[in-house]
Amino acid sequence: MKQKMSIAGILLLAALGMQANSYTVKSPDGKLVVNVACEGGKASYTVDYNGKQMLGTSALGLVANYGDFSKDLTMGILKGGEVKPLSYKMTRIKKSDIQKDVVDATIGFLNSKKDSMTLHLHVSNNDIAYKYEMSRPKKDNPKSVIIYNEVSGFNFPEKTTTFLCPQITPMTGWERTKPSYEEEYTPDALMNVKSQFGVGYTFPCLFKVGSDGWVLVSETGVSSAYPGCRLSDYEPGKGYTVAFPQKGENNGIGSEYAGIPLPGETPWRTITVGSSLAPVVETTIPYDVVEPLYEASQTYKPSRYTWSWLIWQDNSVNYDDQVKMVDVAAAQGYEAILVDGWWDKQIGRKRIEELSKYAKSKKVSLMLWYNSNGFENDAPQTPRQIMNNSIARKKEMAWMKKIGVVGIKVDFFGGDKQETMKLYEDILSDANDYGLEVIFHGCTMPRGWERMYPNYVSSEAALASENVYFTDYHAKKEAFEMTMHPFSRNAVASFDWGGVMMNKYFSKDNKSRHQRYTSDVFEMATAITNQSSVNCICLYPNNLQDVPQWELDWLKNVPTAWEDTKFIAGYPTKYAVVARKSSVENGSGAALTAGRWFVGGLNATDKPLALTLDLPMFAGKTVTYITDQPKKKGEKFFTSVKKTLKVGKDGKAKVVIQPNGGIIIE
Structure with a gap:
């Protein structure tokens, strides 16, 4: 043009x-x-x-x-x-x-x-x-x-x-x-x-x-x-x-x-x-204004993955815990799990091959974590000194292709210099040769990369979910962050926030450490307000028992590919309501038809937010409305509810979003 x-x-x-x-x-x-x-x-x-x-x-x-x-x-x-x-x-x-x-x-x-x-x-x-x-x-x-x-x-x-x-x-x-x-x-x-x-x-x-x-x-x-x-x-x-x-x-x-x-x-x-x-x-x-820099070596499909590390941390990178995550993914119909850092030391390559074989038997694939270093910083996690070296990188990617790994997450980059940009590009180009999708963390913001590099998925490039785990301060700031990104970071590029989180507490027993301050509906709605073609749904084995079945059923079918996106309402760091129209490109695990609208809303304020939304896609229809019940005295967590909502012929709908809560309309 x-x-x-x-x-x-x-x-x-x-x-x-x-x-x-x-x-x-x-x-x-x-x-x-x-x-x-x-x-x-x-x-x-x-x-x-x-x-x-x-x-x-x-x-x-x-x-x-x-x-x-x-x-x-x-x-x-x-x-x-x-x-x-x-x-x-x-x-x-x-x-x-x-x-x-x-x-x-x-x-x-x-x-x-x-x-x-x-x-x-x-x-x-x-x-x-x-x-x-x-x-x-x-x-x-x-x-x-x-x-x-x-x-x-x-x-x-x-x-x-x-x-x-x-x-x-x-x-x-x-x-x-x-x-x-x-x-x-x-x-x-x-x-x-x-x-x-x-x-x-x-x-x-x-x-x-x-x-x-x-x-x-x-x-x-x-x-x-x-x-x-x-x-x-x-x-x-x-x-x-x-x-x-x-x-x-x-x-x-x-x-x-x-x-x-x-x-x-x-x-x-x-x-x-x-x-x-x-x-x-x-x-x-x-x-x-950009064009693809190379052709895709295969069709890369949108998908969902589970991830043990966010709440279970480094000790979970062992064979038995990763089998549990495969089983969660299989139960939910998700396409992959992400095996995080230290897997080469704590699981070993032979057992990773066994894990991949087990996952395939459950119709689940592996994604593997890698350190980008070299010399850029001191992050110790392994595997190291592979992704920064073309010979080692190609050898590793050939092995991954052989055992059925579908993607990599590469972490800890050194800044924005042209030399670093070349490393991103080299990793992406080589990964495409071996049919691997790529996610980046500890990294720069992507700049048109979804179109330039067909196997590029998304990047972190924000104060993401791990910080919610690390400190109570950031757990309290989650809603603030999530109502900023639709208007800035995620407006210009796909965003790997790192998980729809359903644990009530940030611990393996789901009882200790600090709590999650957002509601279940808030977390579910972030699967709509956040955009990434391969999205993390951070479920754990306990969630299959302690999360209401209807919420799990909704999360089974969460789409990650979209035909269209519309701004409905919002103000950065206060609230955000976004509508997305699901695409036929969604993976086989998503029992959806193309053209179905999903509306996700988040409230980062400390008061209930009453809104009249303009939803022309639902004009005159009765829709599913997922929301939070107001907390009763002494309640620590919201109770979610699924009901119906009548949208006016003019497309107007009145809703209330609870503090740190959410809504979903579909």
């Missing part, structure tokens, strides 16, 4: 003095307006939506080792700009059939040395993406370039508040494993407050522009050809700027800069804009 403009044409027109001072590119519906200008030799853009400014004058450009493209620029002509259709299909994201109108355009720039840079713009009704294309200069004819920094900016109006997750300094935290995108969000914050660790914020970044609307900023299309980036701290008059990795990431190994061949391109910077949160929750921009 992209259009490239002849660099020779840009040079000629610039030489003839035919360049303009500004250009306007509008979305197909005309509501989203991007104005690109070049004043005083500096390129910039602004963004308006529905006649209201969402981004003020924001810088464009970069600085490379052979030339500066942040100043002394001359703008050439705009090419393209007409409305065109975009169409593609996916099975691993929030929608399965993407059909939309888009506008693609390019604008050329010359710097003071007459070297060229082309800005590519992609605009749809609520989304903007832009990237830079660098040509090969005639002088000295360099065939590659080092990009030292981008000046790409996001300058919001002063009334803007933020919902951001801070980046952390490198080689910190447990066993020097950070940064790993696992810090805490701060809601409704002012822009001029310094980030917690003084090094900016991880993508994606959510902004509320007063009463005018919402903006989600991120990036996509990051492969081995570029580092992963973040946003800087806010600077008055300038806003936020794209920032490269920190020098100390990856244990100091590898450059923090970007190295690309010439001609070459940067990844896309993405901006999703709306007067409500609907465009943020529903956006597909991370996938609209």
Whole structure:
């Protein structure tokens, strides 16, 4: 869909003095307006939506080792700009059939040395993406370039508040494993407050522009050809700027800069804009502007898995306990179990082969955990020094294919440097050769990877479920986190939160340690509000007796593939209601038909939340309504109930979501 403009044409027109001072590119519906200008030799853009400014004058450009493209620029002509259709299909994201109108355009720039840079713009009704294309200069004819920094900016109006997750300094935290995108969000914050660790914020970044609307900023299309980036701290008059990795990431190994061949391109910077949160929750921009980098070696099907480690921890990685988890998965019709770290020491490879054979007899497959290290940090869990070495990696993957393993979870990466991005890509590419799906933990945010790498499943890249196990503090914060992610982390990429958790207490006996503060319905609803094509349903043998049978029956059929996603209601960190339409792509264990809508709602506040929901998909119908009974005096846990609800002919439905509770409508 992209259009490239002849660099020779840009040079000629610039030489003839035919360049303009500004250009306007509008979305197909005309509501989203991007104005690109070049004043005083500096390129910039602004963004308006529905006649209201969402981004003020924001810088464009970069600085490379052979030339500066942040100043002394001359703008050439705009090419393209007409409305065109975009169409593609996916099975691993929030929608399965993407059909939309888009506008693609390019604008050329010359710097003071007459070297060229082309800005590519992609605009749809609520989304903007832009990237830079660098040509090969005639002088000295360099065939590659080092990009030292981008000046790409996001300058919001002063009334803007933020919902951001801070980046952390490198080689910190447990066993020097950070940064790993696992810090805490701060809601409704002012822009001029310094980030917690003084090094900016991880993508994606959510902004509320007063009463005018919402903006989600991120990036996509990051492969081995570029580092992963973040946003800087806010600077008055300038806003936020794209920032490269920190020098100390990856244990100091590898450059923090970007190295690309010439001609070459940067990844896309993405901006999703709306007067409500609907465009943020529903956006597909991370996938609209990328293409698959290789073909799938087989059909990778959506599925569900159980996982002993979350509550049973390291000691559960033994043969007998993993057999129990296979039996739970088989009882629920789930397709896999995840065998976590230390399996090579505590179970051994021969017995893993036996376990895989036993699992297959129950129509269940194994997924195996691996450490990504090398040298990136000090995480001790094994298997180590396999996934970072191509020879060892391929040998291991051949063994996994032979014994019937279907996927891997790779943990503890070293940051966002281009060298680390290459490791992600190498693991994914090799895994595809052996028919393995891949989940990443202790990792960066994925950036369009579901479409770029067909065997990629999802990533953690958030303060996920293990922290709920570790401390009472995070158990109390679970609802806060889960009502943030639909509007930020999970809006741009699949999210391996790490489990629908049904134990009342975070212990193997389900009686000791700290309690779970969310209701059963809350946990079940997260299977809808969270999106991942391979989802963790963290059931244990005791749950088959202590969880109500009708809840288990619902969890037997929980889908993980979706035709469509709709925002219903919500506010980040307070509540979230999301509707998803199930897809025929769901695995054989899900007794569902395509086209069935599921609505999941979560309440993170300390009071019952009465809502009137707009549910046009259920207009005039009587639907199943799963909710929590109000607690009676002295009750510690909610009691869930399954009943019916009559939706008005206008699609309106009145519901109440209990504190730390949930609802499901289907």
